[in-house]
Amino acid sequence: xxxxxxxxxxxxxxxxxxxxxxxxxxxxxxxxxxxxxxxxxxxxxxxxxxxxxxxxxxxxxxxxxxxxxxxxxxxxxxxxxxxxxxxxxxxxxxxxxxxxxxxxxxxxxxxxxxxxxxxxxxxxxxxxxxxxxxxxxxxxxxxxxxxxxxxxxxxxxxxxxxxxxxxxxxxxxxxxxxxxxxxxxxxx
Amino acid sequence: xxxxxxxxxxxxxxxxxxxxxxxxxxxxxxxxxxxxxxxxxxxxxxxxxxxxxxxxxxxxxxxxxxxxxxxxxxxxxxxxxxxxxxxxxxxxxxxxxxxxxxxxxxxxxxxxxxxxxxxxxxxxxxxxxxxxxxxxxxxxxxxxxxxxxxxxxxxxxxxxxxxxxxxxxxxxxxxxxxxxxxxxxxxx
Numbered sequence: 001x002x003x004x005x006x007x008x009x010x011x012x013x014x015x016x017x018x019x020x021x022x023x024x025x026x027x028x029x030x031x032x033x034x035x036x037x038x039x040x041x042x043x044x045x046x047x048x049x050x051x052x053x054x055x056x057x058x059x060x061x062x063x064x065x066x067x068x069x070x071x072x073x074x075x076x077x078x079x080x081x082x083x084x085x086x087x088x089x090x091x092x093x094x095x096x097x098x099x100x101x102x103x104x105x106x107x108x109x110x111x112x113x114x115x116x117x118x119x120x121x122x123x124x125x126x127x128x129x130x131x132x133x134x135x136x137x138x139x140x141x142x143x144x145x146x147x148x149x150x151x152x153x154x155x156x157x158x159x160x161x162x163x164x165x166x167x168x169x170x171x172x173x174x175x176x177x178x179x180x181x182x183x184x185x186x187x188x
Numbered sequence: 189x190x191x192x193x194x195x196x197x198x199x200x201x202x203x204x205x206x207x208x209x210x211x212x213x214x215x216x217x218x219x220x221x222x223x224x225x226x227x228x229x230x231x232x233x234x235x236x237x238x239x240x241x242x243x244x245x246x247x248x249x250x251x252x253x254x255x256x257x258x259x260x261x262x263x264x265x266x267x268x269x270x271x272x273x274x275x276x277x278x279x280x281x282x283x284x285x286x287x288x289x290x291x292x293x294x295x296x297x298x299x300x301x302x303x304x305x306x307x308x309x310x311x312x313x314x315x316x317x318x319x320x321x322x323x324x325x326x327x328x329x330x331x332x333x334x335x336x337x338x339x340x341x342x343x344x345x346x347x348x349x350x351x352x353x354x355x356x357x358x359x360x361x362x363x364x365x366x367x368x369x370x371x372x373x374x375x376x
Contacts, residue, residue, distance in 0.1 A: 002330070003286065003295075003297070003302065003327035003328065003329065004327065004328055004329070004330050004333065005325065005326070005327055006326045006327065006328050006333070006336060006337065006338065007326065007336070007337070008230070008231045008303070008323040008324065008325065008326045009231045009323075010225075010231065010301065010303060010323060010326045010337075010338060011225055011340075012203040012205065012223060012224065012225060012233075012255075012257065012345075013201075013203045013340060013345055013347055013358055014203070014224070014225070015200040015201045015202070017200065034224045034225050034226055035200060035224060036200065036202070036222045036223060036224040036234065036236060037198075037199055037200060037202070037221075037222050037236065038222055038234075038236035038313060038316060038318050039236065039313040039314055039315055039316045039318070040238060040315045040316055041314065041315050042196070042314065043196045043197045043198065044313065045200075046224065046226075046234060046236070046318060048224060048225065048226035048227065048234070050228060067200075069200065072362050075362050075363045075368055075369075076363070076368055076369045076371075076372060077369065077372065078369065079363065079365060079366065079367070079368045079369030079370075080369030080370075080372040080373065081369075082365070082366065082369070083366060083369055083370060083372075083373060084373060089374075098191065109191070113198065114191065115196070115198060121311060121313075123309060123311060123320065125226060125227040125232065125309075125320070126227060126229065126230065127227055127228045127229050128226060128227045128228055130226050130227070130234060130318075130320065132311065132313070132318065135196040135197075135198060136196065137193065137196065138193070138194050138195065138196045138198045139191035139192065139193055139194065140191065140192055140194050141191065141192070142190070142192050145192065145194070146352075148194060148195070149194065149195070149198075149351050150194065150198060151352060152199075152201060152349035152350075152352065152354075153349075153352070157200075157201055158362065159201055159347065159358065159359065160365055161340035161341075161358060162340075162365075163337050164334075164339060164340065164341070165364055165365040165366060165367070166361045166363075166364060166365065167361065167362050167363045167364070167365055167368070168358055168359040168360060168361055168362060169359035169360055169362060170201055170347065170349060170356055170359050171347065171356040171357035171358050171359040171360075172356060172357055172359075173354045173355065173356055174260050174263050174346065174355050174356060174357060175263045175264070175267065175354075175355045176353055176354060176355070177267060177270070177348055177350075177353040177354065177355055178267065178270065178271060178353060179267070179353070180263055180264055180267045180355070181263075181264045181265065181266065181267030181268030181269075181270070181271055182267075182268075182271060183264075184264060184265065184268040185268065185271060185272060186277075
């Protein structure tokens with residue numbers, strides 16, 4: 001099929017996370033979808049956030065943030081935290097929070113998976129920051145663990161697609177990675 | 189539920205993309221999951237890639253790369269491109285390729301969505317690069333477009349969860365973003 005040239009503001013499927021900071025003197029939680037693991041060792045996470053957000057100011061001020069993975073049942077509170085700004089709304093009581101090793105990185109007890117991150121780089125892009133943080137502590141609910149590691153079917157996270165602006169569960173398996181394409185190797 | 193501290197090598201749900209470069213003098217395609225939109229305007233994509241990969245060398249050399257979104261039916265060829273290295277395997281004929289405005293950013297015709305990116309920053313992390321590219325051209329199949337924009341249910345992309353190493357379709361809707369949490373706003 002011939003390709004049609006489209007606008008460049010294209011979106012990949014996104015993980016939905018809640019970013020925890022201390023901003024304006026109080027804990028703040030913001031919903032984000034521009035998030036990815038980066039750097040194998042030590043493990044890091046990168047999150048892209050518009051410079052105007054209270055969350056961006058909190059990360060720059062404290063040099064730390066948390067990344068929390070809500071389960072699908074938390075979709076309404078998760079969406080709410082993306083609808084209102086910490087600059088004019090106190091979101092500190094939306095969730096029960098807990099702390100790890102870092103100041104400035106409040107984590108959400110209801111989230112089955114939470115990570116506290118130490119800021120290692122704030123990449124200054126034209127409209128946004130890309131914050132890169134080392135994961136210094138990770139915490140999970142016992143019933144989400146398989147062999148000591150979080151199993152995503154048990155975590156039951158949300159993903160987001162745009163521009164249909166739809167929160168989704170993770171989908172069904174279509175094959176195993178590093179396995180289903182093995183037969184295409186020459187001599188395999 | 190009490191939280192259990194786990195290893196920090198934790199993974200979020202990932203979009204599965206095929207990164208196109210010219211490396212070692214030939215087109216090369218590598219599977220990647222550490223990818224995210226970043227920066228609202230101009231639109232950019234960040235991808236995290238281990239420094240040892242042919243893809244990393246190609247991006248540094250050419251200052252460009254492509255990001256291609258395979259549909260779920262391409263799962264075997266997609267997995268294959270993550271199993272073998274462009275350093276010792278010629279992957280230039282796995283897919284029919286096409287070019288846009290940039291040199292060094294071959295795109296995959298079979299992918300319903302493809303973007304050519306001009307490298308704007310190569311963030312040097314301990315084991316990996318985080319490449320940030322401006323999307324200078326985006327191309328889609330006509331039958332994936334709704335109102336001129338790619339609809340992800342029509343694109344039918346893959347996501348990847350780890351450590352269960354499972355390719356998945358996008359899941360079912362659990363609500364609309366910027367909408368389902370509106371009733372939690374004070375006065376709403």
